[in-house]
Amino acid sequence: MAVIRTFISHHGEDYELRVAPILRQVAKLGVRPWLDKIDLADRVGLPLEDQLREAILHGECSSVSLFLSKESIKRKWVEKELMIALTHLDPKFRILPVLLDPRDSLELPETFLRFLDGERKVIWLEPGKPGFAERYARSVYHAGGLDQDAKEVTLCMGHRDPAWASAVPPCFADKPALDIRLHLQGNRDFSPTEEEWSEIEQGFDSIRHNLPQLQRINVCGPAPLGVGHIIGKMWDRRHAQGGCGLRSYNATTKTVWVTYSQDYELKTSGYDPRTAQFVHLQSDVPPGLTDPLLFLVPQSKEVGYRRDVDAWNKDNGKRMVLTARIADPIVDEAHAEQVLWECVGLCRYLREKLPHRTPIHIVTAYALSLAPLFAFHLRTLAPIHFYDEVKQTHSYRLATVIP
Numbered sequence: 001m002a003v004i005r006t007f008i009s010h011h012g013e014d015y016e017l018r019v020a021p022i023l024r025q026v027a028k029l030g031v032r033p034w035l036d037k038i039d040l041a042d043r044v045g046l047p048l049e050d051q052l053r054e055a056i057l058h059g060e061c062s063s064v065s066l067f068l069s070k071e072s073i074k075r076k077w078v079e080k081e082l083m084i085a086l087t088h089l090d091p092k093f094r095i096l097p098v099l100l101d102p103r104d105s106l107e108l109p110e111t112f113l114r115f116l117d118g119e120r121k122v123i124w125l126e127p128g129k130p131g132f133a134e135r136y137a138r139s140v141y142h143a144g145g146l147d148q149d150a151k152e153v154t155l156c157m158g159h160r161d162p163a164w165a166s167a168v169p170p171c172f173a174d175k176p177a178l179d180i181r182l183h184l185q186g187n188r189d190f191s192p193t194e195e196e197w198s199e200i201e202q203g204f205d206s207i208r209h210n211l212p213q214l215q216r217i218n219v220c221g222p223a224p225l226g227v228g229h230i231i232g233k234m235w236d237r238r239h240a241q242g243g244c245g246l247r248s249y250n251a252t253t254k255t256v257w258v259t260y261s262q263d264y265e266l267k268t269s270g271y272d273p274r275t276a277q278f279v280h281l282q283s284d285v286p287p288g289l290t291d292p293l294l295f296l297v298p299q300s301k302e303v304g305y306r307r308d309v310d311a312w313n314k315d316n317g318k319r320m321v322l323t324a325r326i327a328d329p330i331v332d333e334a335h336a337e338q339v340l341w342e343c344v345g346l347c348r349y350l351r352e353k354l355p356h357r358t359p360i361h362i363v364t365a366y367a368l369s370l371a372p373l374f375a376f377h378l379r380t381l382a383p384i385h386f387y388d389e390v391k392q393t394h395s396y397r398l399a400t401v402i403p
Helices: 012-027 048-058 076-086 110-117 132-143 194-210 225-234 263-267 299-315 333-353 368-376
Strands: 005-009 032-034 061-068 094-099 152-157 177-180 216-220 245-250 255-260 279-281 293-298 321-326 360-364 384-390 395-402
Touching: 005 076, 012 061, 012 132, 048 061, 048 076, 061 076, 061 132, 076 094, 076 110, 094 110, 094 132, 132 194, 152 225, 177 194, 194 225, 194 395, 216 225, 216 368, 225 245, 225 368, 225 384, 225 395, 245 368, 255 333, 255 368, 263 333, 279 333, 293 299, 293 333, 299 321, 299 395, 321 333, 333 360, 333 368
Parallel strands: 005 032, 005 061, 061 094, 152 177, 152 216, 216 245, 293 321, 293 360, 360 384
Antiparallel strands: 245 255, 279 321, 384 395
Protein backbone atom coordinates (compact mmCIF):
# COMPACT_ATOMS: atom_id res chain seq x y z
CA MET A 1 0.00 0.00 0.00
CA ALA A 2 1.17 3.53 -0.77
CA VAL A 3 1.04 6.49 1.59
CA ILE A 4 -2.57 7.38 2.44
CA ARG A 5 -3.48 10.53 0.52
CA THR A 6 -6.56 12.67 0.06
CA PHE A 7 -7.44 14.53 -3.16
CA ILE A 8 -7.88 18.25 -2.41
CA SER A 9 -10.85 19.67 -4.32
CA HIS A 10 -10.89 23.44 -3.87
CA HIS A 11 -11.11 26.83 -5.53
CA GLY A 12 -7.60 28.08 -6.35
CA GLU A 13 -8.18 31.51 -4.81
CA ASP A 14 -9.11 29.87 -1.48
CA TYR A 15 -5.85 27.95 -1.29
CA GLU A 16 -3.26 30.28 0.27
CA LEU A 17 -5.41 31.84 3.00
CA ARG A 18 -8.01 29.16 3.73
CA VAL A 19 -7.00 25.70 2.51
CA ALA A 20 -3.21 25.65 2.97
CA PRO A 21 -3.37 26.56 6.71
CA ILE A 22 -5.68 23.59 7.28
CA LEU A 23 -3.38 21.24 5.36
CA ARG A 24 -0.46 22.58 7.37
CA GLN A 25 -2.42 21.95 10.59
CA VAL A 26 -3.04 18.29 9.78
CA ALA A 27 0.33 17.51 8.14
CA LYS A 28 1.74 16.56 11.54
CA LEU A 29 -1.13 14.06 11.88
CA GLY A 30 -0.17 12.27 8.67
CA VAL A 31 -2.80 13.77 6.35
CA ARG A 32 -1.00 13.97 2.99
CA PRO A 33 -2.71 15.98 0.25
CA TRP A 34 -2.96 15.35 -3.47
CA LEU A 35 -2.79 18.78 -5.13
CA ASP A 36 -3.27 19.24 -8.85
CA LYS A 37 -0.76 22.09 -9.14
CA ILE A 38 1.97 19.84 -7.71
CA ASP A 39 0.93 16.28 -8.55
CA LEU A 40 0.12 17.17 -12.17
CA ALA A 41 3.22 19.31 -12.69
CA ASP A 42 4.72 16.73 -15.06
CA ARG A 43 1.47 16.19 -17.03
CA VAL A 44 1.55 19.38 -19.09
CA GLY A 45 -0.38 19.01 -22.37
CA LEU A 46 -2.55 16.10 -21.23
CA PRO A 47 -6.36 16.47 -20.89
CA LEU A 48 -7.05 17.82 -17.40
CA GLU A 49 -10.33 16.00 -16.84
CA ASP A 50 -8.71 12.66 -17.70
CA GLN A 51 -5.92 13.33 -15.21
CA LEU A 52 -8.33 14.28 -12.45
CA ARG A 53 -10.47 11.21 -13.16
CA GLU A 54 -7.39 8.99 -13.01
CA ALA A 55 -6.27 10.51 -9.70
CA ILE A 56 -9.69 10.19 -8.05
CA LEU A 57 -10.81 6.81 -9.41
CA HIS A 58 -7.63 4.88 -10.08
CA GLY A 59 -4.80 6.73 -8.36
CA GLU A 60 -3.33 6.70 -4.89
CA CYS A 61 -6.10 8.76 -3.25
CA SER A 62 -8.54 6.95 -0.97
CA SER A 63 -10.68 10.04 -0.34
CA VAL A 64 -11.61 13.44 -1.74
CA SER A 65 -11.49 16.43 0.61
CA LEU A 66 -14.15 18.77 -0.75
CA PHE A 67 -13.42 22.31 0.48
CA LEU A 68 -16.68 24.23 0.12
CA SER A 69 -16.82 28.00 0.18
CA LYS A 70 -19.08 30.66 -1.34
CA GLU A 71 -16.63 30.80 -4.25
CA SER A 72 -15.73 27.13 -4.72
CA ILE A 73 -19.35 26.03 -5.17
CA LYS A 74 -19.51 28.27 -8.26
CA ARG A 75 -16.52 26.62 -9.94
CA LYS A 76 -17.20 24.00 -12.58
CA TRP A 77 -14.03 22.05 -11.81
CA VAL A 78 -14.94 21.61 -8.14
CA GLU A 79 -18.39 20.39 -9.19
CA LYS A 80 -16.84 18.11 -11.81
CA GLU A 81 -14.46 16.61 -9.21
CA LEU A 82 -17.42 15.89 -6.94
CA MET A 83 -19.30 14.24 -9.80
CA ILE A 84 -16.29 12.05 -10.62
CA ALA A 85 -15.90 11.07 -6.96
CA LEU A 86 -19.58 10.12 -6.73
CA THR A 87 -18.98 7.43 -9.38
CA HIS A 88 -16.28 5.71 -7.30
CA LEU A 89 -17.16 2.04 -6.83
CA ASP A 90 -15.03 1.28 -3.76
CA PRO A 91 -17.35 1.33 -0.72
CA LYS A 92 -14.45 2.47 1.49
CA PHE A 93 -13.81 5.55 -0.63
CA ARG A 94 -14.94 8.72 1.12
CA ILE A 95 -15.89 12.24 0.11
CA LEU A 96 -15.08 14.52 3.05
CA PRO A 97 -16.89 17.88 2.93
CA VAL A 98 -14.96 20.66 4.69
CA LEU A 99 -17.08 23.80 5.05
CA LEU A 100 -14.97 26.94 4.83
CA ASP A 101 -18.11 29.06 5.17
CA PRO A 102 -21.18 28.36 7.36
CA ARG A 103 -23.61 25.87 5.86
CA ASP A 104 -26.54 28.31 5.93
CA SER A 105 -24.53 30.89 3.97
CA LEU A 106 -23.89 28.55 1.04
CA GLU A 107 -26.36 28.72 -1.85
CA LEU A 108 -25.57 25.25 -3.09
CA PRO A 109 -26.04 24.22 -6.73
CA GLU A 110 -28.05 21.04 -7.28
CA THR A 111 -25.07 18.66 -7.40
CA PHE A 112 -23.76 19.81 -4.01
CA LEU A 113 -27.25 19.98 -2.53
CA ARG A 114 -28.01 16.38 -3.47
CA PHE A 115 -24.70 15.29 -2.00
CA LEU A 116 -25.00 17.11 1.34
CA ASP A 117 -28.75 17.00 1.95
CA GLY A 118 -30.02 14.21 -0.31
CA GLU A 119 -30.27 10.50 0.42
CA ARG A 120 -26.70 10.36 1.66
CA LYS A 121 -27.19 13.01 4.38
CA VAL A 122 -23.43 13.20 4.83
CA ILE A 123 -21.70 14.60 7.89
CA TRP A 124 -19.45 17.56 7.16
CA LEU A 125 -16.42 19.01 8.91
CA GLU A 126 -16.09 22.60 10.12
CA PRO A 127 -12.52 23.88 10.70
CA GLY A 128 -13.51 26.28 13.47
CA LYS A 129 -14.98 23.62 15.74
CA PRO A 130 -13.06 21.85 18.55
CA GLY A 131 -11.48 18.57 17.52
CA PHE A 132 -11.66 19.37 13.80
CA ALA A 133 -8.07 18.31 12.98
CA GLU A 134 -8.39 14.97 14.77
CA ARG A 135 -11.78 14.22 13.15
CA TYR A 136 -10.48 15.13 9.71
CA ALA A 137 -7.37 12.99 10.15
CA ARG A 138 -9.38 10.06 11.46
CA SER A 139 -11.68 10.24 8.43
CA VAL A 140 -8.70 10.23 6.06
CA TYR A 141 -7.17 7.28 7.95
CA HIS A 142 -10.37 5.24 7.76
CA ALA A 143 -10.72 5.82 4.04
CA GLY A 144 -7.15 4.58 3.62
CA GLY A 145 -7.74 1.38 5.59
CA LEU A 146 -6.65 2.53 9.05
CA ASP A 147 -9.43 2.36 11.62
CA GLN A 148 -9.33 2.41 15.41
CA ASP A 149 -8.73 -1.35 15.49
CA ALA A 150 -5.66 -1.17 13.23
CA LYS A 151 -2.75 -3.22 14.57
CA GLU A 152 0.04 -1.99 12.27
CA VAL A 153 1.04 1.23 10.54
CA THR A 154 4.08 2.65 8.78
CA LEU A 155 5.15 6.13 9.86
CA CYS A 156 7.06 7.84 7.03
CA MET A 157 8.96 10.76 8.52
CA GLY A 158 9.04 13.37 5.77
CA HIS A 159 10.37 16.31 7.78
CA ARG A 160 13.64 16.38 5.83
CA ASP A 161 12.32 14.84 2.62
CA PRO A 162 12.22 17.47 -0.18
CA ALA A 163 10.17 15.12 -2.36
CA TRP A 164 6.44 15.89 -2.37
CA ALA A 165 5.46 12.23 -1.98
CA SER A 166 7.40 9.94 0.35
CA ALA A 167 8.64 6.63 -0.98
CA VAL A 168 7.80 3.67 1.26
CA PRO A 169 10.58 1.03 1.41
CA PRO A 170 9.60 -2.28 -0.26
CA CYS A 171 9.71 -4.07 3.10
CA PHE A 172 6.80 -1.92 4.33
CA ALA A 173 4.99 -1.53 1.01
CA ASP A 174 2.04 -3.79 1.91
CA LYS A 175 1.15 -1.82 5.07
CA PRO A 176 -0.92 1.38 5.37
CA ALA A 177 1.42 4.34 5.67
CA LEU A 178 1.19 7.92 6.95
CA ASP A 179 3.50 10.62 5.57
CA ILE A 180 4.19 12.84 8.60
CA ARG A 181 5.69 16.31 8.32
CA LEU A 182 5.39 19.60 10.11
CA HIS A 183 5.37 21.63 6.92
CA LEU A 184 3.84 20.50 3.63
CA GLN A 185 7.25 20.52 1.95
CA GLY A 186 10.19 18.79 3.65
CA ASN A 187 13.57 20.49 4.01
CA ARG A 188 16.92 18.69 4.32
CA ASP A 189 18.13 21.30 6.85
CA PHE A 190 14.96 21.39 8.94
CA SER A 191 15.82 21.99 12.62
CA PRO A 192 12.66 22.50 14.69
CA THR A 193 12.25 25.44 17.03
CA GLU A 194 11.10 24.82 20.59
CA GLU A 195 7.51 25.49 19.52
CA GLU A 196 7.85 23.18 16.53
CA TRP A 197 9.14 20.34 18.70
CA SER A 198 6.01 20.73 20.80
CA GLU A 199 3.86 20.63 17.65
CA ILE A 200 5.59 17.49 16.40
CA GLU A 201 5.00 15.73 19.71
CA GLN A 202 1.36 16.80 19.79
CA GLY A 203 0.94 15.35 16.30
CA PHE A 204 2.24 11.93 17.29
CA ASP A 205 0.15 12.01 20.46
CA SER A 206 -2.95 12.60 18.32
CA ILE A 207 -2.02 9.71 16.00
CA ARG A 208 -1.63 7.46 19.03
CA HIS A 209 -5.05 8.57 20.29
CA ASN A 210 -6.71 8.00 16.90
CA LEU A 211 -5.06 4.58 16.46
CA PRO A 212 -5.12 3.17 20.01
CA GLN A 213 -4.72 -0.54 19.17
CA LEU A 214 -1.41 -0.40 17.30
CA GLN A 215 0.91 -3.26 18.11
CA ARG A 216 3.57 -2.83 15.44
CA ILE A 217 4.91 0.49 14.23
CA ASN A 218 7.17 0.63 11.18
CA VAL A 219 9.36 3.73 10.88
CA CYS A 220 11.19 5.15 7.85
CA GLY A 221 12.14 8.41 6.16
CA PRO A 222 14.48 11.35 6.82
CA ALA A 223 13.93 13.55 9.88
CA PRO A 224 15.80 15.09 12.82
CA LEU A 225 16.89 12.48 15.36
CA GLY A 226 14.49 13.90 17.93
CA VAL A 227 11.52 12.84 15.80
CA GLY A 228 12.67 9.24 16.13
CA HIS A 229 13.09 9.67 19.89
CA ILE A 230 9.53 11.03 20.15
CA ILE A 231 8.17 8.01 18.27
CA GLY A 232 9.98 5.67 20.66
CA LYS A 233 8.64 7.66 23.60
CA MET A 234 5.04 7.60 22.30
CA TRP A 235 4.95 3.89 21.49
CA ASP A 236 7.31 2.63 24.18
CA ARG A 237 7.48 -0.84 25.69
CA ARG A 238 4.78 0.12 28.19
CA HIS A 239 2.41 0.81 25.29
CA ALA A 240 3.38 -2.32 23.35
CA GLN A 241 1.56 -5.15 25.07
CA GLY A 242 2.04 -8.81 24.24
CA GLY A 243 5.59 -8.66 22.91
CA CYS A 244 4.95 -6.06 20.20
CA GLY A 245 7.31 -3.30 19.18
CA LEU A 246 9.02 -1.10 16.63
CA ARG A 247 10.59 -1.83 13.25
CA SER A 248 12.91 0.86 11.88
CA TYR A 249 14.24 0.97 8.31
CA ASN A 250 17.90 1.85 7.80
CA ALA A 251 18.42 3.32 4.33
CA THR A 252 22.20 2.75 4.33
CA THR A 253 22.12 -1.00 4.94
CA LYS A 254 18.59 -1.40 3.48
CA THR A 255 17.69 -3.53 6.48
CA VAL A 256 15.02 -3.36 9.18
CA TRP A 257 16.15 -2.91 12.78
CA VAL A 258 13.71 -4.33 15.31
CA THR A 259 13.04 -4.27 19.03
CA TYR A 260 10.31 -5.72 21.24
CA SER A 261 9.05 -4.95 24.72
CA GLN A 262 10.57 -8.09 26.28
CA ASP A 263 14.09 -7.18 25.06
CA TYR A 264 14.60 -4.82 28.00
CA GLU A 265 14.73 -7.54 30.63
CA LEU A 266 16.20 -10.24 28.41
CA LYS A 267 19.00 -8.38 26.67
CA THR A 268 19.95 -5.03 28.24
CA SER A 269 21.01 -5.93 31.78
CA GLY A 270 24.57 -6.48 32.90
CA TYR A 271 26.24 -3.73 30.85
CA ASP A 272 29.85 -3.28 31.93
CA PRO A 273 31.94 -0.53 30.28
CA ARG A 274 35.06 -2.69 30.71
CA THR A 275 33.67 -5.56 28.62
CA ALA A 276 31.30 -3.80 26.21
CA GLN A 277 31.86 -4.75 22.55
CA PHE A 278 30.27 -1.86 20.67
CA VAL A 279 29.44 1.04 23.03
CA HIS A 280 32.48 2.17 24.98
CA LEU A 281 32.16 4.66 27.85
CA GLN A 282 35.31 6.78 27.71
CA SER A 283 35.52 7.73 31.41
CA ASP A 284 34.47 6.48 34.82
CA VAL A 285 31.34 7.80 36.49
CA PRO A 286 32.55 9.75 39.54
CA PRO A 287 30.74 9.20 42.85
CA GLY A 288 28.02 11.75 43.54
CA LEU A 289 27.69 12.84 39.91
CA THR A 290 24.47 14.70 39.16
CA ASP A 291 23.00 16.09 35.93
CA PRO A 292 25.39 14.38 33.45
CA LEU A 293 25.36 14.85 29.68
CA LEU A 294 25.66 11.50 27.87
CA PHE A 295 27.11 11.91 24.40
CA LEU A 296 26.42 8.84 22.24
CA VAL A 297 28.50 9.15 19.08
CA PRO A 298 29.84 6.84 16.35
CA GLN A 299 33.61 6.69 16.50
CA SER A 300 34.01 8.14 12.98
CA LYS A 301 32.01 11.28 13.90
CA GLU A 302 33.40 11.95 17.35
CA VAL A 303 35.95 14.69 16.63
CA GLY A 304 33.67 17.07 14.74
CA TYR A 305 30.60 16.56 16.90
CA ARG A 306 32.52 16.70 20.19
CA ARG A 307 33.77 20.18 19.37
CA ASP A 308 30.20 21.41 18.82
CA VAL A 309 28.85 19.65 21.92
CA ASP A 310 31.55 21.13 24.13
CA ALA A 311 30.95 24.64 22.79
CA TRP A 312 27.21 24.35 23.34
CA ASN A 313 27.58 22.75 26.78
CA LYS A 314 29.88 25.55 27.91
CA ASP A 315 27.00 28.01 27.52
CA ASN A 316 24.21 25.65 28.58
CA GLY A 317 24.75 24.10 31.98
CA LYS A 318 28.43 23.11 31.91
CA ARG A 319 27.46 19.54 32.67
CA MET A 320 30.01 16.76 32.91
CA VAL A 321 30.10 15.09 29.49
CA LEU A 322 30.20 11.30 29.50
CA THR A 323 31.22 10.24 26.00
CA ALA A 324 30.15 6.80 24.81
CA ARG A 325 31.85 5.87 21.56
CA ILE A 326 29.91 3.56 19.23
CA ALA A 327 32.00 1.29 17.02
CA ASP A 328 30.93 1.86 13.43
CA PRO A 329 29.79 1.28 10.76
CA ILE A 330 26.74 -0.77 11.69
CA VAL A 331 26.64 -3.37 8.94
CA ASP A 332 23.40 -5.31 9.43
CA GLU A 333 20.39 -5.82 11.68
CA ALA A 334 22.17 -8.22 14.05
CA HIS A 335 24.94 -5.66 14.58
CA ALA A 336 22.33 -2.92 15.15
CA GLU A 337 20.61 -5.08 17.72
CA GLN A 338 23.82 -5.49 19.71
CA VAL A 339 24.50 -1.73 19.61
CA LEU A 340 20.95 -1.02 20.79
CA TRP A 341 21.22 -3.42 23.71
CA GLU A 342 24.47 -1.82 24.83
CA CYS A 343 23.08 1.74 24.50
CA VAL A 344 20.11 0.85 26.68
CA GLY A 345 22.35 -1.17 29.00
CA LEU A 346 24.59 1.86 29.41
CA CYS A 347 21.59 3.96 30.50
CA ARG A 348 20.62 1.26 33.02
CA TYR A 349 24.21 1.31 34.29
CA LEU A 350 24.14 5.12 34.67
CA ARG A 351 20.77 5.10 36.41
CA GLU A 352 22.19 2.74 39.05
CA LYS A 353 25.15 5.09 39.57
CA LEU A 354 23.17 8.35 39.76
CA PRO A 355 21.00 9.73 42.56
CA HIS A 356 17.28 9.04 42.27
CA ARG A 357 15.42 11.38 39.88
CA THR A 358 18.64 12.89 38.50
CA PRO A 359 18.01 13.64 34.81
CA ILE A 360 20.19 12.00 32.18
CA HIS A 361 20.72 14.54 29.39
CA ILE A 362 21.45 12.86 26.05
CA VAL A 363 22.95 14.11 22.80
CA THR A 364 23.24 11.55 20.00
CA ALA A 365 24.84 11.41 16.56
CA TYR A 366 23.94 7.86 15.55
CA ALA A 367 21.74 6.64 12.69
CA LEU A 368 18.13 7.87 12.74
CA SER A 369 16.90 4.28 12.54
CA LEU A 370 18.36 3.64 16.01
CA ALA A 371 16.56 6.58 17.66
CA PRO A 372 13.00 5.19 18.09
CA LEU A 373 14.32 1.80 19.21
CA PHE A 374 16.53 3.38 21.87
CA ALA A 375 13.83 5.69 23.29
CA PHE A 376 11.36 2.76 23.26
CA HIS A 377 13.14 1.22 26.27
CA LEU A 378 13.88 4.24 28.47
CA ARG A 379 10.63 4.92 30.35
CA THR A 380 11.74 3.21 33.59
CA LEU A 381 15.12 4.97 33.41
CA ALA A 382 13.60 8.45 33.31
CA PRO A 383 13.91 11.35 33.56
CA ILE A 384 15.64 11.47 30.18
CA HIS A 385 16.18 14.73 28.26
CA PHE A 386 16.95 14.36 24.54
CA TYR A 387 18.64 17.24 22.69
CA ASP A 388 18.78 17.65 18.94
CA GLU A 389 21.30 19.39 16.70
CA VAL A 390 20.40 22.81 15.28
CA LYS A 391 22.02 22.49 11.88
CA GLN A 392 22.26 26.20 11.17
CA THR A 393 24.26 27.01 14.33
CA HIS A 394 25.81 23.61 15.24
CA SER A 395 24.29 23.98 18.69
CA TYR A 396 21.64 21.86 20.41
CA ARG A 397 18.04 22.29 21.49
CA LEU A 398 15.81 20.27 23.80
CA ALA A 399 13.63 18.03 21.62
CA THR A 400 11.69 15.91 24.11
CA VAL A 401 11.66 14.72 27.72
CA ILE A 402 10.77 11.26 28.97
CA PRO A 403 9.35 12.15 32.40
